[in-house]
Structure formats: structure tokens, C-alpha cells
């Protein structure tokens with residue numbers, strides 16, 4: 001289905017929970033986060049019905065996110081049910097990786113195609129500081145588990161913070177040479193966190209350092225995906241580097257997605273608080289045609305873009321990033 005700006009919408013990001021076992025500084029406050037009451041969260045049956053209806057309206061790519069999607073009980077069975085619809089060509093999941101050692105093999109067997117894993121630094125102290133309660137060993141083991149399970153391509157999401165060091169870049173260069181992974185550097189968006197969105201390196205500096213490491217031979221590349229990253233490859237590498245630049249280089253002209261929050265709101269744009277309540281009609285007995293009409297209304301409501309720039313600072317969004325799913 002096309003939106004009002006002639007963009008084809010075929011990608012649905014589904015937040016299955018607002019809960020998380022980490023508290024990343026750019027995503028949520030350190031304490032006092034109020035979880036949504038269980039009754040407000042869509043059940044797996046409700047989510048599955050919505051995905052089935054939306055797939056008939058053109059959704060072909062589904063990403064499960066959160067909060068941390070792997071903390072929700074029954075996630076493996078849900079993956080199998082979504083894949084079992086037979087309509088979703090690319091079913092993926094974004095995770096902090098800490099529970100992948102436990103789940104990677106089962107997720108692959110259930111039909112998950114691939115995972116994106118967040119890892120901002122490999123330094124144990126830096127990782128603990130950014131995530132406020134994470135252990136880098138768990139996430140590193142999660143990456144290995146995903147590779148071994150065949151959840152390909154594995155992508156690493158690196159949000160740019162002052163935790164990122166030259167040692168990290170050397171680690172990522174080495175990993176990209178040895179494994180068919182994609183390491184993506186992401187500009188922080190001023191949404192929900194409490195750190196300084198201006199601290200840390202900018203994307204141009206990271207690209208310059210990678211270019212130096214490759215003696216100027218960073219070439220454009222392709223990597224399977226539906227997202228906003230632009231990819232580059234160093235010579236003699238199995239993997240790629242990607243850059244996600246919501247602040248310095250907007251990519252809204254190629255937007256292809258809609259979001260469904262854990263409490264059943266269709267969100268036309270990550271960076272706009274406008275939402276359409278689909279849970280109330282769903283629970284009041286809406287027909288598939290009624291639900292499809294709400295999907296179409298959300299597609300029509302997509303804005304052309306956003307107006308954030310590096311100096312915006314944290315602005316008053318109604319939700320934290322963890323409540324939307326990134």
C-alpha cells in the first residue's frame with residue numbers, strides 16, 4: 001500500500017513488550033520506569049490477527065522489537081505462529097543479545113530469518129555504563145550464538161556514544177573481516193533517554209577512521225535488509241559497515257514502515273507522537289475489514305518526514321524509545 005507521499009509501506013515493526021532487562025542511557029531513564037499493565041499489552045493471539053490482516057494489505061517484512069523482545073514469555077512460539085501465516089517473507093528481531101545464548105537455536109528452528117543485535121562497545125565497564133545493567137560477555141556470546149544458529153545476516157547496532165573507542169573500531173574491523181556480519185553506526189535520536197545527545201563521535205569521524213583503516217578503499221556495498229542503513233565494504237572483508245543517519249542525513253524519502261506498539265497503537269512515524277488506537281476496536285469485536293481500514297488510515301497519516309537536527313536536544317515525546325521499539 002502506498003502512503004500520501006508515494007512511498008510503498010511493506011515493513012511493520014512490532015513491539016511485543018515495553019519491558020527490558022537493560023536501561024540504556026539513550027533509551028530510558030535509570031529507574032522509576034512504569035511498565036504497562038499486562039491487560040494493556042496485546043496478547044499473541046491479538047498480534048497474530050493484526051499481522052495476518054496487515055499482510056493482506058501488503059506487509060511482507062516484520063521486525064519484532066521491544067523493550068527487549070526476548071524477555072516476553074512465549075516469544076519462540078509467537079515467531080513460529082507469525083512465520084506459519086505463510087505471508088511474511090522476512091521475519092527479523094532486534095535484541096540486546098543477552099538472552100540469545102538461550103534462544104538462538106530455537107528461534108531459528110521456529111522460522112526467524114535474522115537478528116540485529118545492539119552492542120555499543122566491547123569494553124566491559126563502558127558497556128555496563130551505557131546499558132546500566134548489562135554484561136558485555138552475554139551480548140558477545142549472543143552474537144556467536146546467532147552466527148552459529150544461522151540467523152543470517154547478523155547485524156550489530158552501534159549507537160554512537162562516548163563509550164565508543166578506537167579499540168572498539170579495531171574490534172569491529174576485525175569482526176567484519178572474519179564474519180559475514182554488518183556493523184551499523186547509528187546517530188542517537190533525542191527520544192526518551194537522559195544522556196547528552198551531543199556527546200560521542202559523529203558519524204563522519206567514524207567513517208573517516210574506517211577509511212583510514214582500509215587505506216581509502218571503503219566501497220559501497222549491499223546487505224539484505226529493509227531499513228535505513230547505507231552500507232560500505234572494506235577490501236577483503238566478509239561483512240560490511242552501515243551508517244544510519246536520522247539526524248545528519250534524513251532518510252524519510254525512502255520510509256517504508258509502520259509501527260505497532262505493545263499496547264496496540266499504530267504509530268505512523270517514529271518521530272511523531274501521532275498514534276491510532278487499534279486495541280480498543282480490536283477488543284470491541286472489529287471485523288478484519290475494520291482493522292484493515294485502520295491500517296490504511298495509519299498509512300495515510302504518515303508524515304513526509306521529521307525536522308530534528310543535531311541541536312534539537314531531548315524533546316518532549318510522549319513515549320520513550322523502549323516503548324516504541326526503535
Ligand SMILES: Nc1nc2c(ncn2[C@@H]2O[C@H](COP(=O)(O)OP(=O)(O)OP(=O)(O)O)[C@@H](O)[C@H]2O)c(=O)[nH]1
Pocket residue numbers: 063065094116155157186224225226227228229244246255257270271325326
Ligand atoms: N528515524 C528513524 N530511525 C529508524 C527507523 N527505523 C529504524 N530506525 C533506527 O535504526 C536503528 C536500527 O534499527 P533496527 O531495529 O536494527 O532495524 P532496521 O535497521 O530497520 O533493520 P534492517 O531490515 O536489518 O535494515 C535503530 O536505532 C532504530 O531506531 C525509522 O523509520 N526512522
Ligand SMILES: C[S@@+](CC[C@H](N)C(=O)[O-])C[C@H]1O[C@@H](n2cnc3c(N)ncnc32)[C@H](O)[C@@H]1O
Pocket residue numbers: 020026027065066067068069094095096116117118157159186187188189190191193321322325326
Ligand atoms: C529500542 S531498542 C529495542 C530492541 C532491543 N532491546 C535492542 O536494544 O536491540 C531498538 C534499537 O533502537 C536503538 N536505540 C534506542 N534508543 C535510541 C536512540 N535514542 N537513538 C538511536 N537509536 C536508539 C537501540 O540501540 C536498538 O538498536
Ligand code: SF4
Pocket residue numbers: 020021022023024027028066067068095096118321322
Ligand atoms: S536500547 Fe534496547 S536494550 Fe537498551 S534499554 Fe532500550 S530497549 Fe532495552
Ligand code: SF4
Pocket residue numbers: 251252255256257268269270271303304305306
Ligand atoms: S522519521 Fe518517520 S518518516 Fe522518517 S524514516 Fe523514520 S518513521 Fe519514516
